[in-house]
Amino acid sequence: MSEKNNYTDANQSNTIECLNISEKRVGLFVTCLVNTMRPSVGFASITLLEQAGCTVEVPAAQSCCGQPAFNSGDDEGTRQIAYQVIEQFEEFDYVVLPSGSCASMIKKNFIEVFKEQPSWQARAQHLADRTHELLSFLVDVCNFKPNGVELDGTFTYHDSCSGYRSLNVYEQPREMLSTVKGLEHKPLNGHSECCGFGGTFCVKYSDISNAIVSEKVENVVAADADYLLGGDMGCLMNIAGKLNREGNQKITALHTAEVLAGLAPKIIGANDAS
């Protein structure tokens, strides 16, 4: 990837602010959903982190954060995954994930499965302390303000549960999105209510999940916006998938990072073409 960023050159005023950060190495954990389903979120994350003055590295040996195992109660399986996540990412100054739910897994849950292994628990805690969800990292740690992003239309925002409740992600995406020229916010009724995704829950209890996401879709449609934005691919895929099943092709679901990195027009264009 490009060395350092163009952001510091283009915006002199931000150079000093970002200087400390630019000395920091960020390990990007793209997450399995972004890796397989939506790579553009990964590239958007790199763009934004570099604009914010970080040196971004993407360790090749990455897979999953371990949530399917953890939430299924498979502690040993979770540990097996956690060992390798810790080994891969502990060398970085910061570990950033474009997902509240995966970030929360590393931040809050790894230490739980190492209760009987103090040395691993210490390493898990060390990693947890430096792990961040992308959107909150950009604002809270990098003090980043997007510049020159444009997107015409209206958006409504779904707050993913892990990001919202466990990592206090709420203001940060809204604050950054407010700088996007031409983009207007439309409030979503029940913005912080679960969409019914819940990882393995949505396939295990598909019908309950369906009832929940149907209600979420009602609210999204009622918000009458062009875009549905959020910070977690799981929720976005769930809501967008239900919208499409119901024949609603008017609303486009995008990860907030895609909008902030200016990738939205390209994605929408590609969708239209297909």
Add this chain to the structure above:
Amino acid sequence: MQANKPENFTQNVTDALAQPDLKMIIRRTTDKAEAKRTDAIANFPEFEKARAQGQKVKDHTIKHMDHYLAEFEKNALAQGTIVHWASTAEEASKIVLDICREHKAKKVTRSKSMLGEEIGLTHAFDNSDIERIETDLAEHIIQLAGDPPSHIIWPAMHRSREDVVKLFREFHSDPTYSEEITDLVRSARRDLRTKFLTSDIGISGSNFLLADSGSSCTVTNEGNAELTITPPKVHIVTAGIEKLVPSMAHAIPLLRLLTRSATGADITQYITFHNGPKRKNDADGPEECHIVLVDNGRTKMLAEGMEEMLRCIRCGACMNHCVVYKHIGGHAYGSVYPGPMGSVLTPHLQSLEVANKQTHACTMNGRCEDVCPVNIPLPKLLRSLRAQSWQKKYEPLTNRFFVKFFGQLAKRPQLFQLFSSCGVIFMKIFSRNGWIKFMPFTSGWTKNRDLIEPETTTFMHQYKKLKNLKVMERKL
């Protein structure tokens, strides 16, 4: 309505989701409860402080349970109360029935108590020759309907006003009244009043047991606990041992949390502290007072690291805010206690084998923990029960296989990447116009929603290519 069984959870859920009005019926109660609680908390600036205090009181008492139980027994005995200990539900309900038989009781009045439901008192009476009269209005309705409770605060929330009119016209002494709620209440009041006065024994639950005075506190809005307890000659309290608090001063912050979290009210109409049988100069009150202290799995919870659940003050806020409860309702859980708190409790009251599915019926969204007035980490406790289920192999084989397979891949990143790349190619085969409507192995997803079409290759693949390109550019 027959009570559902917890082991039939999957079928119960299917049945619940097939009821066309269920969502509306639940929502009219839970939405109101949510809004009222939000207002009450907004007008209670000390909420967080009270919450921390309440948690501390509960944790302290649970930690020193042996001490406070002994203190409570000593003080209750000194007041003239007869104290009974029951380690199981069966034992507890037998003790109550035996007391009733000893007094040759024909009629007993009961004020609402979930513990009473838990120990099976309702069935025990219905299978005896003693008439059971529920005096809480909602319990009265479900008794007439023959329903199990569907919520721990509003047990009849699944019944509409039209249902109630029908029931009252069928069972009440004078069914000539309008369908107005005030008239319905009047009718219930008239019929229940005569029963209060002719009851042989009054049975109540307890919201708090005060160790330093040996007394019991009840919280109601209808005054039915007071009318259940005072007129009959004998009063029986049934209470879980986790209801203990050191003193009245310790109960106060918990009372403030309880009423606001349950109904959004600053205080209920009645909060009464009952302190043993009638004394010499008392105008009224029972001549004999019993208290049955029930364990039924609670000390086992303490031993198994589930002590945080013993903080629960049964306010129902977790179910009012639970996205799953709101869609399937209380009956689907097949237990006295539904919703998040029920999914943690039922495995301990019955067994994890019969109630492990409920622990998985949760999206781990954390709202229940957010609103819990005593900070019970419900998602964490549910997950720890899932870990027990996993170890005991209660999980269906297909789920175990999927999770293990995925785990084996995840710990081998190279293989994981290869599998992801193959996955993308596989998904592409089934994609049409940007969406997948059907694909093998994903019916859980595609049954109800479409799957977005992935990009051409995985992120890692694209990223590596781009990186190599950059390296080449630099070399040139």
